[in-house]
Each structure stands twice: as C-alpha cells, then as structure tokens.
Amino acid sequence: MDSRTVALIRTTFKAVAAEDGGSERLSSSFYSILFTDYPAIRDFFPAAMDAQRDRLVHAISYALERLEEPDQLLPFLAQLGRDHRKYGVQPAHYVAVANSLKSAMRQFSGTEMWTDEVDSAWDEALELISNAMISAADKETTPAAWAATVVERREVLRNLAVIRVQLEQPMEYAAGQYISVQVPARPRMWRYLSPANPANTNGEIEFHVRSVLGGWVSPAMVSHTAVGDQWMLGSPLGGLGVPRNTKRKMLMIGCGTGVAPLRAQIMAMAQRRVNPNVHLFVGGHHPCDLYDLQVLSQLAVVNKWLTVTPVTESDENPWWYADSGEPRPELPGLEPRMTGQIGKVVASYGPWSDRDVQIVGSPSMVQTTKFRLMAAGTQAKSIRHDPLF
Structure with a gap:
C-alpha cells in the first residue's frame, strides 16, 4: 500500500x-x-x-x-x-x-x-x-474455541479473584499473550484475560480477575463464578514475550492484574538455562493490591537474574480491607517497597537504555508510564504493550 x-x-x-x-x-x-x-x-x-x-x-x-x-x-x-x-x-x-x-x-x-x-x-x-x-x-487447525471447567476460585480481595480453569484440550499460547473469555452469566460478551502461567500439557490456566465498577462481565466473574462452571476461551492474542535466545535485558512494569502476563513470562523463562537480567516493577494503589508478592518472592529467590520492586501510591490500605494488624514478615528476594506513581518511580531510575520494556495495566496507566519513560530518555521502539482496547 x-x-x-x-x-x-x-x-x-x-x-x-x-x-x-x-x-x-x-x-x-x-x-x-x-x-x-x-x-x-x-x-x-x-x-x-x-x-x-x-x-x-x-x-x-x-x-x-x-x-x-x-x-x-x-x-x-x-x-x-x-x-x-x-x-x-x-x-x-x-x-x-x-x-x-x-x-x-x-x-x-x-x-x-x-x-x-x-x-x-x-x-x-x-x-x-x-x-x-x-x-x-x-x-488454522486448532479449535475455534476451547471449553474449560472452573476448578478453583480464590478470593484475594473483595474485588479480585484468582480463578483456575481446566481445558478440555490443551491450548498452545505464548506466555504474555491474552485470551478472550465468555462466562455462562454473560453470553456473547467476551472479555480479555491474560493467563498468569505458561501453557502446559495439563491444560490448566490461572486467571487474575478484578471487578471493574460498572462493568458487565468482570463483576460476574469475580462474584458469581463457582467451581464447575463452564467457560469458553478464544484463540490467544497479543505479542508480548521474551525471545528464547535474547541477550537484551528486560524491564517489566505491571499494575494490578497486569502482573499476570509478566509473571507468566518469568515462569516460562525460569524453565530455561540462561536468561538476561529482568527488573520487574509491580504496582498498585494500596499495599493490599500487591496480592501476588508471595509467588514473585519465590521466583526471585530461585532466579537470581530477577529483581522485583513493589510500588504503591499509598502506604495505607483502604478502609474496607480487613487486616489482622499483625506485622507481616519481610518476603525474601524482594526490593524494599517504594511509594509513588509507578511510572514516575520507574522513570526516576534513568532512561533504561539497555533494556527492552514491557508495560501492562489499564490504558491510562500504560500511556502515562510510556510517556514518563520516553521523557526520561527511553526510546519508543524499545517499549512494548498490547493494543489498548
């Protein structure tokens, strides 16, 4: 053309x-x-x-x-x-x-x-x-859609659930991709979710789902999903991923459930013999939003090429969060938590000129973080994110 x-x-x-x-x-x-x-x-x-x-x-x-x-x-x-x-x-x-x-x-x-x-x-x-x-x-020779059965639903926060499904037949997807999902309560209303684990021969996929205020589908997923429910999944989409033989260091930035596709990639990399250094910034509004730190801690302890820095905009949890009040033990392998807007925090480290960058989160978070990094000197061609639909 x-x-x-x-x-x-x-x-x-x-x-x-x-x-x-x-x-x-x-x-x-x-x-x-x-x-x-x-x-x-x-x-x-x-x-x-x-x-x-x-x-x-x-x-x-x-x-x-x-x-x-x-x-x-x-x-x-x-x-x-x-x-x-x-x-x-x-x-x-x-x-x-x-x-x-x-x-x-x-x-x-x-x-x-x-x-x-x-x-x-x-x-x-x-x-x-x-x-x-x-x-x-x-x-294409793969199924037009995959049937999956919910085998676990775990409420992490009042508006966030970890849901694990079992596919009737395995799906080949690259860690970092996302998938359209349809639930029984909302027929013909497909929503995009990112697997939080790499593809496996058992056909198990873990999704992290946050309820969006005023949304049609996500509240039903979080509040009304039950073990045994039948979900339908479309073909994998997206281009995030870390090539197997790359020597270029990585910078990964994820907010909220945006940590899911980044975690999946890190898990996939952990199965390789050699990896470039990866610095993951995981953010949220409140400390309780950093719901996956336990898993990230375990990954960081085992994989010395991985650095994980938690970031929150507030040092306090919201009023509705039920906390025992007991001090929580420090998780090994993690950098000290920083306070501030995640894009500003990451950009304060410098231009990250030696890194390929991935950003995952809400459209506004992705755009804001991208602009801050570019203002700090990061080249636009080094920054990747999925389409902001």
Whole structure:
C-alpha cells in the first residue's frame, strides 16, 4: 500500500474520529448501518453494545496506524482472524462489515472530502484487512474455541479473584499473550484475560480477575463464578514475550492484574538455562493490591537474574480491607517497597537504555508510564504493550 493511499485513509479517519464525540457517532452509525442492511449479523453481538462500540474504534485506529508496518499489522490481523472463528464468522460477514464501515465513514466525511480516490483507498485497506483475517482463519487447525471447567476460585480481595480453569484440550499460547473469555452469566460478551502461567500439557490456566465498577462481565466473574462452571476461551492474542535466545535485558512494569502476563513470562523463562537480567516493577494503589508478592518472592529467590520492586501510591490500605494488624514478615528476594506513581518511580531510575520494556495495566496507566519513560530518555521502539482496547 503506497504512502498516498495510507495518507488518504488516515486523514479521513482522523477528520471523523477527532471531532468532539466523533468516535461515538462513527461507531453508532456503523452498527446501525450494519444491523439494518444485514439484520442476521445482529445475533453475533451482545445485547449491550457499549464496550463493543469503544473496541471497534480502538481496533480500527490501531490497524490504520500500522498500514505501513506489515511486520506488525499482518500478525495482529492473523490473530484476530483466528480469534473470530469463535463467533462462526464467514467471509460474507467481512464484506458486510467493510461495506458498513465505508458507508459510515462516507456519511460523516461529506462529499467534499470523500472523493473517488478516497473511496478506492478505503476499498484497498479494507480488502487487505479482510483478506488477512480470512486467510489466517482458513489455515488454522486448532479449535475455534476451547471449553474449560472452573476448578478453583480464590478470593484475594473483595474485588479480585484468582480463578483456575481446566481445558478440555490443551491450548498452545505464548506466555504474555491474552485470551478472550465468555462466562455462562454473560453470553456473547467476551472479555480479555491474560493467563498468569505458561501453557502446559495439563491444560490448566490461572486467571487474575478484578471487578471493574460498572462493568458487565468482570463483576460476574469475580462474584458469581463457582467451581464447575463452564467457560469458553478464544484463540490467544497479543505479542508480548521474551525471545528464547535474547541477550537484551528486560524491564517489566505491571499494575494490578497486569502482573499476570509478566509473571507468566518469568515462569516460562525460569524453565530455561540462561536468561538476561529482568527488573520487574509491580504496582498498585494500596499495599493490599500487591496480592501476588508471595509467588514473585519465590521466583526471585530461585532466579537470581530477577529483581522485583513493589510500588504503591499509598502506604495505607483502604478502609474496607480487613487486616489482622499483625506485622507481616519481610518476603525474601524482594526490593524494599517504594511509594509513588509507578511510572514516575520507574522513570526516576534513568532512561533504561539497555533494556527492552514491557508495560501492562489499564490504558491510562500504560500511556502515562510510556510517556514518563520516553521523557526520561527511553526510546519508543524499545517499549512494548498490547493494543489498548
């Protein structure tokens, strides 16, 4: 795809999405056109569309930013294509989505901006995206979705649970990837969760789930999951991971349940003979949010290449946290806990110029931490994180 075609696509998209409320109007118009012109497609989507609308614009934006970077874009689209098999998506559905998206873009761009050249540019981009996803789905031989049985639910905090599932058949995923999950209480409402352990032949996966205030799915996962529940899991997604033969040192930064994919990678590295040095900063608002320090302590004691620094924004726990009041023993292998905003704390160490960096957490935490590191001198090309959907 040539640079002029890419420029035309990005210009029209930004002109629509950058307006006040533009992203919301675009996604609402797209789904309205899609469900009106192709009513049978409505059954593939959940009743509540709020999260789905937001995810659409983020996904489009992520793809458009990488139209000139096929090494990044095509693997991402291939993963999406494999994952979309869980919906029963067929090639005709991609045509319907492309037509509806282009109609929505044309509607908001106006006749002056939407020229024949722009129309052709969007056709080319949407065809590239659709073909990449369809091709990957057609070549895949793994299940469209994996059935899993909940075998353990452990409440860590009142809004956070560790849930372990047993797959009916093992799934091959790279430590650091994430998986879409559907629970019985919320049919057709898939949510992304990161395994906290590497793939194994027993097909056991541990998820760390925090209940999001006002969310549709996470509160049901945390509060209503019971042993014996049947979950459905989609194909693995994401590009985080540490190459086996890398010599480059690592900086890992995770907040809350963002520690899960980082812990999975460290566990996978622990099975290797040689590893580069890894410095993990694990953060939370309160000391009780550092719920996984026991496991991280054990990993740090056994693996001398691993340094773990806990960080909290407050030194006090929240009023609702039930604490015995007894002093807790210091966990071996951990650096002293630091107080402050995690991005600011990490950036205070310097530019980390000798490190590859991974950041996992909420979209706001990832962006803030990334900006602070770049301001401290860290190169943007050294920083990785998953799409902020």
